[in-house]
Amino acid sequence: MxxxxxxxxxxxxxxxxxxxxxxxxxxxxxxxxxxxxVHEATNFKLPTLDGKIVELKDTRGKITILNFWASWCSPCQMEAPHLQTFYENNKDMVEILAVNITSKDVRKDVEKFANEHQITFPVLLDETGDVSTMYGAFTIPTTIFLNEEGVIVQEFVGPMEEAFLTEVVESIE
Structure with missing residues (x-):
């Protein structure tokens, strides 16, 4: 036995x-x-917190970082200061689009998060969750890096620090 x-x-x-x-x-x-x-990023249009409409294709010419997040996500809270500092130091060559998965968040919490972390890059509201689903952002934070032509060159799941952002962007240049 x-x-x-x-x-x-x-x-x-x-x-x-x-x-x-x-x-x-x-x-x-x-x-x-x-x-x-070569996977060109699918274009989308989303509103910002202040009601403007941002279209992905308008970021062509700069390296674009699509960061999918939610206000209640602890790793997102940890990475926000790194994204902001990186953006302040690189906004001439990099665009960050912070795509909030608003379908799983509360708008007032999104606004509070952006204010607390003094976010100056566009915070986009994915109210239906369609864009997040289209990009496979099922785990957050998920970040997708696009080159200047709008081609997806790297995807990363998890929180990032400024040094990692710098390393990835330098590898794209």
């Missing part, structure tokens, strides 16, 4: 290990195909 249980456990572990290896191979294939193909 002990031998049967032992073989069962070993069999399950082999299956799990094999599954993990297959998943890693599949993930690497997906990552490689993303870097081989």
């Amino acid at each position: 002990k031998n049967k249980i032992g073989f069962l456990i070993v069999g399950v572990l082999v299956i799990l290990l094999s599954w993990n290896v297959i998943q890693k191979i599949n993930n690497n294939t997906i990552i490689e195909s993303k870097t081989e193909n």
Whole structure:
């Protein structure tokens, strides 16, 4: 009986290990195909906190950072000062569009967040969640980097610090 249980456990572990290896191979294939193909960012229009309409294609000519976030997200709160400092130091060559997933947030909390962190880059309101879904921003913060031609060159999930932002933008230039 002990031998049967032992073989069962070993069999399950082999299956799990094999599954993990297959998943890693599949993930690497997906990552490689993303870097081989050019993916132009899909254009969108969203309102800002002050009611202006921002269209993604208007940022062409600058490296654009699309940052998907929510006011209740702790990692988003941690990264906000880094984004703001980076923007202040690089706004001549970089545009940051902070896309708030307003469909999962409260507008007054969004305004409070932007004021508390003294955000000076555009805060866009994705009230329907369509843009966030289109860009696959299911985990927040999610950040997508576009080159000057509007082509997606890197995606990052999780909070970022200013040094990382600088490193990514320098690799795009």
